Every structure is written in C-alpha cells, then in structure tokens.
Amino acid sequence: MIMKPLDLISPELGVNREAAAEILRAAREAERRTLGLESFDILKAYGIPAVQTAFAKTEEEAFRAAEEIGYPLVMKVVSPQISHKSDVGGIRLSLKHGDEVRVAYREMMENIPEKKPDAVLEGVQLQQMLSGGKEAIIGMVRDPTFGPMLMFGLGGVYVEILKDVQFAIAPVGEEEARGMVTGIKTYPLLAGARGEKPLDITSLVDAILRVSKLVCDFPEIEEFEINPMMVLEEGKGAFAVDMRLTLKKN
Incomplete structure (x- = not known):
C-alpha cells in the first residue's frame, strides 16, 4: 500500500x-x-448528511412513518438478496399521501416474491423526496x-x-x-x-x-x-x- x-x-x-x-x-x-x-x-x-429516512416492517408502520416524514416520499424495498431494486419493482417515487403509501407497500410485498422468490423482504425504507x-x-x-x-x-x-x-x-x-x-x-x-x-x-x-x-x-x-x-x-x-x-x- x-x-x-x-x-x-x-x-x-x-x-x-x-x-x-x-x-x-x-x-x-x-x-x-x-x-x-x-x-x-x-x-x-x-x-x-442523508435524506430523512425511516424503516418499516408492516403496512401500518409504513403509513405512520410516512405521515411523520411528510410528502412527497420515495419507498424502497429492503432485502439482502435484492441489489437492483428497480428491476423487481422495489422502488416507488412521488408518493403523495397515505393511501398511495399503503397501496405501494402491498404491491411490493405481493409482486416482488413472484419475480424474486428467494428474496427475504425485511420491509421498506421511506425517504423524503428532494x-x-x-x-x-x-x-x-x-x-x-x-x-x-x-x-x-x-x-x-x-x-x-x-x-x-x-x-x-x-x-x-x-x-x-x-x-x-x-x-x-x-x-x-x-x-x-x-x-x-x-x-x-x-x-x-x-x-x-x-x-x-x-x-x-x-x-x-x-x-x-x-x-x-x-x-x-x-x-x-x-x-x-x-x-x-x-x-x-x-
């Protein structure tokens, strides 16, 4: 060296x-x-410095975290087996209210296992959108x-x-x-x-x-x-x- x-x-x-x-x-x-x-x-x-971020394991936790951070938001799936989140639908941008957060969470948890069956979905990360x-x-x-x-x-x-x-x-x-x-x-x-x-x-x-x-x-x-x-x-x-x-x- x-x-x-x-x-x-x-x-x-x-x-x-x-x-x-x-x-x-x-x-x-x-x-x-x-x-x-x-x-x-x-x-x-x-x-x-990092954007304001929260981790959520459930739909309800995601909703509460979103309300605390404020909108618009980005949601990203958290999984050790998923490196490129966008390839499996693991990123959602510009979420503007709680209903969109709930829908995005449910869709990720339902759809990603079909594309990546071996992935362990630990939850989602919510971030303020700059x-x-x-x-x-x-x-x-x-x-x-x-x-x-x-x-x-x-x-x-x-x-x-x-x-x-x-x-x-x-x-x-x-x-x-x-x-x-x-x-x-x-x-x-x-x-x-x-x-x-x-x-x-x-x-x-x-x-x-x-x-x-x-x-x-x-x-x-x-x-x-x-x-x-x-x-x-x-x-x-x-x-x-x-x-x-x-x-x-x-």
Whole structure:
C-alpha cells in the first residue's frame, strides 16, 4: 500500500467510530457482507448528511412513518438478496399521501416474491423526496496495491456514458478532495453553468473527506458507494439518498 505524507492526511472530523464499528460487527456476526439502506446509521456516525429516512416492517408502520416524514416520499424495498431494486419493482417515487403509501407497500410485498422468490423482504425504507439539485456519486474500491481508491462523479449518464469521474488514493485532505470535484469535465454544471445557481461544492468536499476517513478507519470495507448523493443549491447541503457497502470475505 502507498503511504501519503502526513500533511495530506484528512483533518479531524469529529466522527463516532464506535457506532459504525458496532454496525459492522453485527453484520459480520450475521454473515452479511453487503449492507445497504438499512445501514444509514453508518453515515450518521461519520457526519454524512442523508435524506430523512425511516424503516418499516408492516403496512401500518409504513403509513405512520410516512405521515411523520411528510410528502412527497420515495419507498424502497429492503432485502439482502435484492441489489437492483428497480428491476423487481422495489422502488416507488412521488408518493403523495397515505393511501398511495399503503397501496405501494402491498404491491411490493405481493409482486416482488413472484419475480424474486428467494428474496427475504425485511420491509421498506421511506425517504423524503428532494427536489432540485443534481445527482453525484462518491465511491471507494479497495485496490490490493494502492489501498482505498476514492471516486467522485456526477450521476446518471455522466458516469455511465461519459465515464466522467475522478479518482484519488485515501486518505485525502481538503485540497485533494476539492480537486476531485473540480476536476470532472462536467464541473461547470455544479458551478452554475448557463445562468443556473451554483450548487453546494463545500458540502460535497466535506462528504468526500468523511468517506475517506470511514474507509481508512475500517480496512474490512472492500467497496463503498453513495449513489446518488443529491447536491442542492449553495448553502443548502448535499444528502445521501442510497448507499451500498461490501465487507471483505474474511
């Protein structure tokens, strides 16, 4: 593994390492290598903002959680066996009232087992639906030679088609994290191209620093991704909407 000079090490960020360690320990004991939405508390422990989220095991719990969060909402199925939720009808957008929440819950519980019989449906995740802003991706893959390789890019076609991403070896400092954001070809879309208001670059840089610290604190994390991370107008923050974390086999 390549070691960086001390002046490049990320600053103290005030994280709760113990809380994250407990979540990962429980996952290992349960022999679960892949964690998703159900592990949003890891983001919370490391100070990475996330959209308001609630987990519900029943239709009634889903209804009560929706009323508490407010509308519009997104509903996502929670299952260790389902990685791509949209492929099995496990995502519903723009739910506007309680009746729609109840119907969406029932349809998921009835229809998904037909498409994925081996899946254990633990419940659903309800999230506030953000408007405006743009989608970004912050990820990490642990390279056997270089160690944790951080990745940043805009979401959607910018990653899938243009391959417009920046990489850096963790840990990173603020200057390097900012360089990851400003270094993508589509940075003008974040900075406020064609009269649009600039987005919250500072919040993205802070999130990269915190992901860097997380993956350095826990070498057992093999892969990590926040996708999407919604970045709003300058001063309004950036919020994780979905995440995926994979632990090493051993």
